[in-house]
Amino acid sequence: MKRMKFLSKFIMGLLMFVSVFTFFGCGKKAEESSSEAIKIALILPSTIDDMAWSQAMYEGAKAVQEKLGEDKVELKFSERLGNPIEAGVALREYASEDYDIVIAHGAQYESVISEVAADFPEVSFAYGGYGVKADNVFGYDVDAHEGSFLLGMLAGLKTKTNIIGIVGPVAAGESIKYNSGFIQGVKYVNPEADVRIAYTGSFGDTVAAGEIARTHVNAGADILTGTSQQSVGAIKVVSQYDGIYWFGNNIDQTVLAPNSILACELYIFEGLISQFVEKRAAGVKGGEGFHMTLENKMLDLTFNDELKDIFTGEELEKINVAMDEIKTGSRKVEAIVK
Structure with missing residues (x-):
């Protein structure tokens, strides 16, 4: 009888151990599953x-x-x-x-x-x-036209020749919206400025972008801008000239030409x-x-700290006011200008 009681207690204890082990084991699996990357x-x-x-x-x-x-x-x-x-x-x-x-x-x-x-x-x-x-x-x-409107304002305020060049990839998508906003910004502060656009027909042709940039400069443009990865070629050409400036986009491109890039629109x-x-x-x-958009903070501007003194406090305040107007919707920037 004692032996039977001992076996009974042993089996009961074993079952309890298995139950506890299973419970914690399942809990661990659930934890691992919920924390999967x-x-x-x-x-x-x-x-x-x-x-x-x-x-x-x-x-x-x-x-x-x-x-x-x-x-x-x-x-x-x-x-x-x-x-x-x-x-x-x-x-x-x-x-x-x-x-x-x-x-x-x-x-x-x-x-x-x-x-x-x-x-x-x-x-x-x-x-x-x-x-x-x-x-x-x-x-x-x-909505690249929102930030590029502000860059266009800066370009219109700082050009001395009243000729501004855009190096475009293709006339479609985000690129054409960027160009549209930039032109509107220039015209808002400087209606007499002549904004000239030329397209390479490619997003990645850095050589063609550089050639277009040089053509713009030779034609009198003192401020240039452009979009897509091909812009690296245009920036390289702009950096070869004194007094010729570039406005960038996508990311902070200042490191490519710290003496030439004034500001950039950031895609966050x-x-x-x-x-x-x-x-x-x-x-x-x-x-x-x-x-x-600017309002949801997925777009922003960044300035080249080394060249920011080119702009006056009054000019920068105009940019801040325009940015606030775009964010609140009181200023409408057209995505495409016909």
Whole structure:
């Protein structure tokens, strides 16, 4: 009997131990599952160090990773995928590897995003446009005309020759919006200024951009601006001339020509990507679009501290007033001037 009682107590104790072990084991698994890193992938048309469009997106993603923690955000990227067909292959690979958010950084990816997103409904996709209407696709657009209006004001106030040159990539998308806002800003403060635009027909042709910049300077332009990764070539040419200045965009490009770049419009993609992460965490995989604006702090201006004294206090105050008006909606800047 004693032996039977001993065995009975032993079995009961063993069952209790197993129950406790199972309970804590399951709790640990749930904790590990809830703390899994969100996986983000970037499809970039150029490189993460292009000093323009792609670098701005990459730095935004890195900022999100640093803010949330590297253990919470896994980040991968693919560069030099300006060709939508090649980008489509990478999109499918990332989706097949169970990435949560895949961002194709540009408007040129619209058709391939539409195709791939339909095959991977659990993955959130994002791209620079609004044409794709799907529950797992986020669209985004940079209202570059808002910040460029302010740069245009600065250019109109500081030009001495009244000739200003724009080095454009292609007459479409974010680039044409930037040009539009810049021209409006120039004309607002200096109606007599002559703003001249020439396009290379490419986003990455730095040689052609440099040639156009030189043509502008030789024609009398003393202030230039331009967009996309090709602008690096134009900035290099501008830096060869004394008294010729450049207004940049996408990121702070001052390091490229510290004696020539006066100010830059910043595209702050950290705020945009944070929106994607928050929406997905709330169970929203897509179906929404986002505008990057001055008001929501996804756009901003930065000045070259070494050259900021070129502007008077009165001129800078005009910029601050105009910025506040744009933020509140009391000043309307047209995205495209016909």
